[in-house]
Amino acid sequence: MKALLTLSCLAAGLLLSAPHMARAEAPAQSRKKIAAVVETFRTALIKKDKEAFLRLFVKEDIVWIGVTTDASVEMLYANRPRPELKRPPKLFPGTLRGFIDAVAKDPTPVDEIFSNLRIETDGEVAQVWFDYIFMEGSYKGNWGKESWQLVRLESGWKIASVIWSQELNPTPPPKR
Numbered sequence: 001m002k003a004l005l006t007l008s009c010l011a012a013g014l015l016l017s018a019p020h021m022a023r024a025e026a027p028a029q030s031r032k033k034i035a036a037v038v039e040t041f042r043t044a045l046i047k048k049d050k051e052a053f054l055r056l057f058v059k060e061d062i063v064w065i066g067v068t069t070d071a072s073v074e075m076l077y078a079n080r081p082r083p084e085l086k087r088p089p090k091l092f093p094g095t096l097r098g099f100i101d102a103v104a105k106d107p108t109p110v111d112e113i114f115s116n117l118r119i120e121t122d123g124e125v126a127q128v129w130f131d132y133i134f135m136e137g138s139y140k141g142n143w144g145k146e147s148w149q150l151v152r153l154e155s156g157w158k159i160a161s162v163i164w165s166q167e168l169n170p171t172p173p174p175k176r
Contacts, residue, residue, distance in 0.1 A: 024123035024124055025124075027122065029123075030121045030152065030157070031119045031121060033156065034150060037156075037157050038130075041053070042112055044056070044100075045100075045103060045110055045111065046109070048104040050100045050101065054100065056159050057158060057159045057160075058153070058158040058159065058160045060095070060096060060097055061095070062160055062161050062162065063160075063161035063163065064095055064096045064099070064161075064162050065163050065164075066164050066165070066166050067091060067165050068088070068090050068092055068165075069144070069166065069167045072142075072166065072168040075168065075170055076088040076168070106136075108136050108137050108176070109137050110134070110135060111134075112134050113132065113133040113135060114131070115131045115133075116130055116131045117130045118130065121150075125149070125152070126150040126152075126157070127147065127149055127150075128146075128147065128150065129145070129146070132145070132146050136173060139169070139173045142166040142167060142169060143166070144164055145165050146162065146164040147162075147163045147164070148161065148162050
């Protein structure tokens with residue numbers, strides 16, 4: 001009798017969880033939607049569309065961390081007018097709001113070129129990993145690797161964190 005009760009409880013649990021399990025997107029469908037988020041991110045940068053950009057995120061205060069390469073930190077330090085000043089940090093300071101505000105305020109056209117895009121997902125959470133080049137007009141400002149964590153909400157796929165490495169261009173940008 002006890003075994004029958006246990007088996008009935010297990011069967012009921014599986015039946016109750018089945019509707020939830022059926023709602024998960026198929027990974028192929030999710031990857032297509034996530035690739036669209038990546039392109040919307042890029043397009044919002046090009047158009048300097050702050051509202052479209054901010055709608056891509058779970059919330060404004062997500063993890064937003066850039067790490068400057070050692071070679072770029074050394075370059076920044078070596079080019080300081082007063083070398084006795086503190087060494088520049090490896091961590092790139094800022095927030096996603098500060099980033100898009102700076103992009104929108106600057107009249108220079110920008111683009112972020114993505115390559116080697118890799119998307120891993122189970123239909124509920126995802127990781128996106130790619131190479132990027134950040135263009136300021138025709139100037140290649142920085143490049144590196146970028147990683148996003150995403151979650152699927154009722155409103156669609158949203159970015160929960162952005163972490164990237166950045167190698168700064170050692171050649172100064174052209175005069176404007």
